[in-house]
Amino acid sequence: KAGVTQTPRYLIKTRGQQVTLSCSPISGHRSVSWYQQTPGQGLQFLFEYFSETQRNKGNFPGRFSGRQFSNSRSEMNVSTLELGDSALYLCASSPQKGQGAHNEQFFGPGTRLTVL
Amino acid sequence: SQKIEQNSEALNIQEGKTATLTCNYTNYSPAYLQWYRQDPGRGPVFLLLIRENEKEKRKERLKVTFDTTLKQSLFHITASQPADSATYLCALHTGGFKTIFGAGTRLFVKA
Numbered sequence: 001k002a003g004v005t006q007t008p009r010y011l012i013k014t015r016g017q018q019v020t021l022s023c024s025p026i027s028g029h030r031s032v033s034w035y036q037q038t039p040g041q042g043l044q045f046l047f048e049y050f051s052e053t054q055r056n057k058g059n060f061p062g063r064f065s066g067r068q069f070s071n072s073r074s075e076m077n078v079s080t081l082e083l084g085d086s087a088l089y090l091c092a093s094s095p096q097k098g099q100g101a102h103n104e105q106f107f108g109p110g111t112r113l114t115v116l
Numbered sequence: 117s118q119k120i121e122q123n124s125e126a127l128n129i130q131e132g133k134t135a136t137l138t139c140n141y142t143n144y145s146p147a148y149l150q151w152y153r154q155d156p157g158r159g160p161v162f163l164l165l166i167r168e169n170e171k172e173k174r175k176e177r178l179k180v181t182f183d184t185t186l187k188q189s190l191f192h193i194t195a196s197q198p199a200d201s202a203t204y205l206c207a208l209h210t211g212g213f214k215t216i217f218g219a220g221t222r223l224f225v226k227a
Contacts, residue, residue, distance in 0.1 A: 004159075031213070033215065035217075042205075042217060042218070042219040042220060043160070043205065043217035043220075044217075045214055045215060045216060045217075048213045048214060050213065055213040056213045056214040058214070090159050090160075092159070092160075103148070103150075103165075103209050103215065104150070104162045104165060105150075105160075105162060105215065106162065107159030107160050107161070108159050109157075109158060109159055110158075110159050
C-alpha cells in the first residue's frame, strides 16, 4: 500500500496570507489527524477527522481549520498567517474503527511551512 | 494540568549498551500508550503500543513497560546500534480521538 502523502512538501508564505495543505491517507484508513511540530513545542494536536466529521480539536485559534472529503482525503487551512505558524505540519492516518480500537498512526512526510 | 514528560532532551550511549528512555505523565488516564521514532525531516514512525492492562511488550530489540500506578512508561533498546540514533516520542491516547505526544528524547548511539 502507498503511504500517507502530503502536498506540498515545502511552502513559503508571507504574514497575512492563507494556506491550504493536503493529505491523502493510506487506502482504507478513515481517520486523519493533523499535527503542528515546532522545535519549541514539539508535536501539537490540531484536529482529527473520521468519515468527514471532526471528532476532536486541539487548542489552536480559529484561524486553523480543516475538513475531510468522502474519499478520506483531508485538507487543513490556516488563514491570516503569522510568523509563529512556521512549522512542520504532519498528517497521520489510522485504520481506527472505533474509539476503543487500536490507534496506531501512520504519518506522512509533512509540509514545511515558512512564514516570512 | 495535564502533562507528558520525557526524561531528557538527549541521551548519549555507547554502541552495544541498553538505552532506556522514560515517559512520565500526570492527570491522564490513558487507555494505551505508544512509542514512535522520528528521524530528522521525516514524520514519526510507529514502534510499539502497550495497553493499560499490559505490563510489558517486546518487539525484537525493543521493550516497553507501562506502570499506570507510577504513571510511567519505560522504553528500552537493547544492544543499541548507531542506526538507532533518532528522536523517540511517547504518545498517549486520551480518549476522544486525540493523541498527545511528549516532546521526545534524542538518542545518540556512538560506535
